[in-house]
Amino acid sequence: MRHTLPRVGYLLAAVLLLAASFQVAGQRTASAQEKYTGYLMAHFTGEHADGEQIYLSHSDDGRHWNDLNDGRPVLRSTVGTRGVRDPALIRSPKGDRYWIIATDLHIGSGTSWGDAANRGSTSIVVWESSDLVNWSKPRLLDVAGDIPDAGNAWAPEAIYDPATDDYVVYWTTNSTVDGLKKGRIWYARTSDFRSITTPEIYIDRPGDQGIIDTQIIEVPDSAGGWRYYRASGDGQLTIEAGDSILGDWTRLGDLSHMGLTGSDVEGPMWAKSNDSNEWSLWLDQYATGRGYMPLASADLGSTRNFVRIDDYHLGGTHKRHGSILNLTKAEEKRTLTEWPHRPVHRLQSFNYQGRYVRHADFGVRLDADVKPAEDAQFRLVPGLADHSARHVSFESQNYPGYYLRHSDFGFSLERDDGSRLFAEDATFRQEDGLADASWSSFRSYNYPDRYLRHRDFQLRLEPVTDATGRADATFRLTS
Structure with a gap:
């Protein structure tokens, strides 16, 4: 029915x-x-x-x-x-x-x-x-x-x-x-x-x-x-x-x-x-x-x-x-x-302006015509050991979590192990360039008498005492 x-x-x-x-x-x-x-x-x-x-x-x-x-x-x-x-x-x-x-x-x-x-x-x-x-x-x-x-x-x-x-x-x-x-x-x-x-x-x-x-x-x-x-x-x-x-x-x-x-x-x-x-x-x-x-x-x-x-x-x-x-x-x-995007930079040498700081096999040196280009690109992040103004650390663009770090006053690209020593070794104070105030120099956080500089195109942490040293320790942040 x-x-x-x-x-x-x-x-x-x-x-x-x-x-x-x-x-x-x-x-x-x-x-x-x-x-x-x-x-x-x-x-x-x-x-x-x-x-x-x-x-x-x-x-x-x-x-x-x-x-x-x-x-x-x-x-x-x-x-x-x-x-x-x-x-x-x-x-x-x-x-x-x-x-x-x-x-x-x-x-x-x-x-x-x-x-x-x-x-x-x-x-x-x-x-x-x-x-x-x-x-x-x-x-x-x-x-x-x-x-x-x-x-x-x-x-x-x-x-x-x-x-x-x-x-x-x-x-x-x-x-x-x-x-x-x-x-x-x-x-x-x-x-x-x-x-x-x-x-x-x-x-x-x-x-x-x-x-x-x-x-x-x-x-x-x-x-x-x-x-x-x-x-x-x-x-x-x-x-x-x-x-x-x-x-x-x-x-x-x-x-x-x-x-x-x-x-x-x-x-x-x-x-x-x-x-x-x-x-x-x-x-x-x-x-x-x-x-x-x-x-x-x-x-x-x-x-x-x-x-x-x-x-x-x-x-x-x-x-x-x-x-x-x-x-x-x-x-x-x-x-x-x-999750803000922080731009990447290159560190251009003051006295060798065709050369840039780069990592290669986790060593660090100055090179021209860097390939791949990402090896010469870094993010400036707040200093791992000191987040206050002007303290920075350099984090690799293509190896996130890896930073420029000094050891025995030489440099390498290393992964942050979370230790206080690593944080201090990877932290620098950004200052007016020693050779040109419109550029930048980077003073070590835990060795404040020493600066990031190059010698024979290798990156070093050394005191700066003369004009050559001031030029070697001066860099420009470029895009």
């Missing part, structure tokens, strides 16, 4: 349904209605000490990046393997909640790639924040533990699904299905990044071809003809398009016509320009170790529309597989206030 609803009931139900849809739509678009003014990149830097942690970088234009927190990790994992890779930044639709999710993997601790892929962590690491600055302690979310024969859980990503008002989390797991073990993309749903639904296969390539590093971007105006685009590493760098996250996807092509395959690049990162109808696809040149490179397109409907971009700069740290978040003005202000 069919039950009918009176007409008034239908009208009331329709009104309530319409109101609810407007409310949900408003929640989804609240943050998108604010103008974006900057960009934030989360990444790791490599398998070296501290490399497998969370680093942040900022850009005004989406092409030129500055390291935040003076190139040091912003977040450290204290759970699981105590190392993280492949971080993804997620913002809630209302812009009131943020998450960072990352691979629980620490190759730098001595783990082999074979063990990591076949007997590794099945969890991902999660941080949560309400303001993009103050983050929770890291926690583990076991995403692949229910997958039979799961060997790992790598390169996690998440995207908000308006159809269900929750998030689709997806990642790569190396596991056996129908007798074949390989990497497949799995997915599950979550509303809080604390619990998930039962994982299911999301993307599976034919035969024994594995897949990894999928990242999806939403294009609200369907630029190129589709609402969603995803890039994956599956032997090629494959681009696909679809109109729903878990619906059908169409292969648009790959980047082999640009000389870029899965043997050359990995870790694709999508980013939308704040100022134009252009999309960037950043690719990690892992095979050559050169870090990220950007491609750009104003029409994502064909892989033939991508072009290489040459005018870009990645800052001082080596940036590996991560993600990019467009920032509102308020988000950008909070981020830069918490």
Whole structure:
């Protein structure tokens, strides 16, 4: 027997349904209605000490990046393997909640790639924040533990699904299905990044071809003809398009016509320009170790529309597989206030003005035509032993946490060991230049009768008693 609803009931139900849809739509678009003014990149830097942690970088234009927190990790994992890779930044639709999710993997601790892929962590690491600055302690979310024969859980990503008002989390797991073990993309749903639904296969390539590093971007105006685009590493760098996250996807092509395959690049990162109808696809040149490179397109409907971009700069740290978040003005202000970018300088010699202080194999000398240029770049930070005005320490641009330090009155680039002696050896008082007051000289903190100077192009700490010494101890800070 069919039950009918009176007409008034239908009208009331329709009104309530319409109101609810407007409310949900408003929640989804609240943050998108604010103008974006900057960009934030989360990444790791490599398998070296501290490399497998969370680093942040900022850009005004989406092409030129500055390291935040003076190139040091912003977040450290204290759970699981105590190392993280492949971080993804997620913002809630209302812009009131943020998450960072990352691979629980620490190759730098001595783990082999074979063990990591076949007997590794099945969890991902999660941080949560309400303001993009103050983050929770890291926690583990076991995403692949229910997958039979799961060997790992790598390169996690998440995207908000308006159809269900929750998030689709997806990642790569190396596991056996129908007798074949390989990497497949799995997915599950979550509303809080604390619990998930039962994982299911999301993307599976034919035969024994594995897949990894999928990242999806939403294009609200369907630029190129589709609402969603995803890039994956599956032997090629494959681009696909679809109109729903878990619906059908169409292969648009790959980047082999640009000389870029899965043997050359990995870790694709999508980013939308704040100022134009252009999309960037950043690719990690892992095979050559050169870090990220950007491609750009104003029409994502064909892989033939991508072009290489040459005018870009990645800052001082080596940036590996991560993600990019467009920032509102308020988000950008909070981020830069918490982790200000301090400019880098070179120390130019007064009497050999074509030469600059640089480190090489952790020794310190004066050279011309320094390559790589970052070896001659330092941040002037408050003195490690004395934070008062004019006391400074010289932190390496490309080895954050390493400082110019004297020992037996010679100089080397050394990592801060936290000791009082190190702090004193690495602290100097910046004064008017001994040979020219418009330049600078640097007096030792713990040997105040001695200055930083060069002799035979080696950096020394010595007393200054004559005109030659005054010239040798005079430097200019240049950009």
